[in-house]
Amino acid sequence: xxxxxxxxxxxxxxxxxxxxxxxxxxxxxxxxxxxxxxxxxxxxxxxxxxxxxxxxxxxxxxxxxxxxxxxxxxxxxxxxxxxxxxxxxxxxxxxxxxxxxxxxxxxxxxxxxxxxxxxxxxxxxxxxxxxxxxxxxxxxxxxxxxxxxxxxxxxxxxxxxxxxxxxxxxxxxxxxxxxxxxxxxx
Numbered sequence: 642x643x644x645x646x647x648x649x650x651x652x653x654x655x656x657x658x659x660x661x662x663x664x665x666x667x668x669x670x671x672x673x674x675x676x677x678x679x680x681x682x683x684x685x686x687x688x689x690x691x692x693x694x695x696x697x698x699x700x701x702x703x704x705x706x707x708x709x710x711x712x713x714x715x716x717x718x719x720x721x722x723x724x725x726x727x728x729x730x731x732x733x734x735x736x737x738x739x740x741x742x743x744x745x746x747x748x749x750x751x752x753x754x755x756x757x758x759x760x761x762x763x764x765x766x767x768x769x770x771x772x773x774x775x776x777x778x779x780x781x782x783x784x785x786x787x788x789x790x791x792x793x794x795x796x797x798x799x800x801x802x803x804x805x806x807x808x809x810x811x812x813x814x815x816x817x818x819x820x821x822x823x824x825x826x827x
Contacts, residue, residue: 648666660676661674661675730771734760735784736783738761738764738788738791741753742787743757745757756791757790758787758791762788764784765781767779767780769781
């Protein structure tokens with residue numbers, strides 16, 4: 642069975658006493674430094690040079706290394722891909738229709754409410770297109786609310802305007818003592 646390779650690091654230089662040499666995990670590099678340990682320097686002078694690993698090291702192909710320390714047999718983790726936010730898609734027609742419908746409460750005009758309902762219908766059709774592309778926050782709910790508020794409040798305002806006009810016609814007729822055809826004589 643082959644011996645595992647030593648991890649990358651500084652080791653006593655097998656060729657030059659009193660120096661350290663960088664072992665990259667597979668081979669010796671040409672990078673050297675003066676040994677910081679004087680005891681290691683004196684021991685290195687008296688000891689035989691350290692040969693590079695043989696066997697497994699000689700047969701192991703050199704693999705490309707990523708950042709950090711690679712130890713044979715360990716799983717090398719790759720960095721996670723950068724987070725890419727999904728594009729923000731807004732259904733502006735739905736929002737405009739909703740607020741136009743709500744403006745009928747503040748300014749009780751029939752035109753505001755009906756216009757808000759119509760723009761909300763267009764926004765609802767746009768939300769169906771967005772849902773077909775996989776965008777789920779597409780303004781469907783606010784479109785439906787704009788349609789309901791716009792047409793219900795618009796119809797109520799229209800009834801109110803009609804009642805006001807009929808009331809004014811009636812009051813005008815009573816105050817001017819106008820006799821409508823077919824009505825009893827007073």
